[in-house]
Amino acid sequence: MQTLLQQLINGLSLGSIYALLALGYTMVYGIIKLINFAHGDIYMLGAFWGYYVINYWHFNFIFALLSAMLVCAVSGVIIEYLAYRPLRHSPRIAALITAIGVSYFLENGMSYLYGSSTRSFPQIIKQVNYHFGGVQISNIQILILVTACLLMILLQLIIKRTKMGRAMRAVSVDPDAAELVGININRTISFTFALGSSMAGAAGVLIGLYYNSIDPLMGMTPGIKAFVAAVVGGIGSVPGASLGGFLIGLLETGVQAIGLSAYKDAAVYLVLIIILLILPAGIFGKNTKEKV
Amino acid sequence: MAMLSVDNLAVNYGVITAVKGVSFEINEGEIVSLIGANGAGKTTILKTISGLLKPVSGTITYEGKQIQKEKAPKIVAQGISQVPEGRHIFPGLTVKENLQMGAFLQSNHQQISDTFGEIYKRFPILKQRENQDAATLSGGEQQMLAMGRALMSKPKLILLDEPSMGLAPIFINEIFDIIKAIQEQGTTVLLIEQNAKKALSIADRGYVLASGEVKLTGTGQELLANADVQKAYLGG
Ligand SMILES: Nc1ncnc2c1ncn2[C@@H]1O[C@H](COP(=O)(O)OP(=O)(O)OP(=O)(O)O)[C@@H](O)[C@H]1O
Numbered sequence: 001m002q003t004l005l006q007q008l009i010n011g012l013s014l015g016s017i018y019a020l021l022a023l024g025y026t027m028v029y030g031i032i033k034l035i036n037f038a039h040g041d042i043y044m045l046g047a048f049w050g051y052y053v054i055n056y057w058h059f060n061f062i063f064a065l066l067s068a069m070l071v072c073a074v075s076g077v078i079i080e081y082l083a084y085r086p087l088r089h090s091p092r093i094a095a096l097i098t099a100i101g102v103s104y105f106l107e108n109g110m111s112y113l114y115g116s117s118t119r120s121f122p123q124i125i126k127q128v129n130y131h132f133g134g135v136q137i138s139n140i141q142i143l144i145l146v147t148a149c150l151l152m153i154l155l156q157l158i159i160k161r162t163k164m165g166r167a168m169r170a171v172s173v174d175p176d177a178a179e180l181v182g183i184n185i186n187r188t189i190s191f192t193f194a195l196g197s198s199m200a201g202a203a204g205v206l207i208g209l210y211y212n213s214i215d216p217l218m219g220m221t222p223g224i225k226a227f228v229a230a231v232v233g234g235i236g237s238v239p240g241a242s243l244g245g246f247l248i249g250l251l252e253t254g255v256q257a258i259g260l261s262a263y264k265d266a267a268v269y270l271v272l273i274i275i276l277l278i279l280p281a282g283i284f285g286k287n288t289k290e291k292v
Numbered sequence: 293m294a295m296l297s298v299d300n301l302a303v304n305y306g307v308i309t310a311v312k313g314v315s316f317e318i319n320e321g322e323i324v325s326l327i328g329a330n331g332a333g334k335t336t337i338l339k340t341i342s343g344l345l346k347p348v349s350g351t352i353t354y355e356g357k358q359i360q361k362e363k364a365p366k367i368v369a370q371g372i373s374q375v376p377e378g379r380h381i382f383p384g385l386t387v388k389e390n391l392q393m394g395a396f397l398q399s400n401h402q403q404i405s406d407t408f409g410e411i412y413k414r415f416p417i418l419k420q421r422e423n424q425d426a427a428t429l430s431g432g433e434q435q436m437l438a439m440g441r442a443l444m445s446k447p448k449l450i451l452l453d454e455p456s457m458g459l460a461p462i463f464i465n466e467i468f469d470i471i472k473a474i475q476e477q478g479t480t481v482l483l484i485e486q487n488a489k490k491a492l493s494i495a496d497r498g499y500v501l502a503s504g505e506v507k508l509t510g511t512g513q514e515l516l517a518n519a520d521v522q523k524a525y526l527g528g
Pocket residue numbers: 305308309310328329330331332333334335336337377486
């Protein structure tokens with residue numbers, strides 16, 4: 001029972017980071033039907049930004065987090081503008097290959113500029129462990145969970161309650177009709193990249209605090225896992241991405257806990273395959289029926 | 293001077309010529325109907341007026357200004373809104389949110405809520421279904437929603453692309469009554485229809501299109517009485 005609870009806490013902490021990352025995949029896919037393979041690398045940029053501003057400019061956690069979100073938002077907008085927008089009307093595969101190219105560019109560019117070695121993320125918040133009847137939870141885990149949940153609620157409010165959020169949903173389902181009511185498609189897509197990338201930036205800073213180490217290739221595996229989370233939740237669905245992220249986090253810690261550490265990544269892919277077989281649209285997948 | 297005048301408009305899809313040198317005009321306050329068989333180019337003309345397609349040649353002049361190079365949002369902002377063929381409401385958004393989208397470019401909250409009131413008065417069913425996913429509405433209700441959405445921008449000119457498509461006769465009558473009422477409240481109407489008889493009977497003037505060209509024009513009554521029109525579009 002105690003181990004179970006313990007794994008639940010660990011799994012939710014990790015899962016909340018996957019969830020933040022999965023949101024970007026799902027929103028971008030929802031609006032331009034692109035799997036943005038460079039999304040994991042935005043998360044890496046966020047972590048590096050956090051590393052630098054904490055070490056050199058002595059930012060505190062909140063400022064490091066917010067500035068990483070801002071920097072990643074801008075990066076996401078620039079990447080979309082330079083790499084994906086010119087291909088908007090090309091076959092989808094062209095944009096997909098470009099996304100892989102952007103990902104390599106960011107990974108190798110960062111390795112070239114800052115070296116490929118692993119660095120330890122500054123621990124601005126001193127870790128304190130709390131014990132409740134044999135279950136341990138650290139202040140960092142609480143911070144990650146609370147931050148991630150607040151950001152997800154904020155995002156959901158933006159999407160559901162604001163004019164830009166409605167515009168995002170309208171463009172996702174029917175770009176031509178959206179233009180006919182006066183929505184600027186390019187601006188809406190930029191906004192979507194900004195939102196998704198800012199979530200990735202936050203996730204990068206949080207993972208730095210949690211795992212204490214960062215490197216230019218750190219975005220690859222979590223990126224793929226978050227993508228799986230988005231698919232499991234139903235790609236295009238925002239609540240689905242959050243749920244998927246938590247599920248993948250729980251699965252990964254669960255597999256580790258039963259001593260199969262070496263298989264934790266394989267388990268994630270196994271879940272992807274199973275989901276694609278039995279629930280191809282994902283848990284919250286939409287089967288939009290349109291009346292003609 | 294005409295409110296909207298289309299001169300020698302030609303539109304291609306790649307190598308396919310869909311509209312070749314069409315000219316027509318709409319005066320303020322009129323209902324003008326474009327009729328023509330499937331594939332005649334009607335939808336293409338509307339999409340070009342709305343800025344979704346760019347013509348290869350020809351001009352579209354609205355209130356004295358050429359607009360054929362402008363983008364769709366800019367055209368809505370100038371008071372032309374469209375109810376597209378097949379309705380194209382936003383599934384996944386509620387009825388109310390769909391209407392809010394129609395007022396996307398409006399910033400005066402008081403005016404938006406007044407317009408909401410007018411639309412709900414005209415389409416009481418939309419008020420009843422306010423918080424329902426728009427995709428769950430029936431076809432006729434979706435048509436009303438699409439019209440309501442277009443009216444939310446307070447257009448001076450409304451473009452209707454086959455509003456009676458796929459509707460039961462009783463709904464069709466209701467839609468045509470609504471179109472008439474829209475005109476009476478001061479909005480100019482460009483109406484595209486397969487249902488030529490109904491369309492011409494409420495139109496001030498009409499144009500008959502065939503394979504991308506205007507073949508015939510006249511008042512609604514003249515066209516209704518025309519032997520060629522009767523043969524081709526009114527079933528004899
Ligand atoms: N996206 C497209 N790509 C290529 N050709 C197109 C496209 N859309 C329309 N066309 C062609 O352009 C011509 C005019 O089409 P349009 O949709 O304007 O006709 P329409 O008069 O609205 O017909 P309907 O009454 O069936 O709606 C047709 O020959 C059609 O096949």
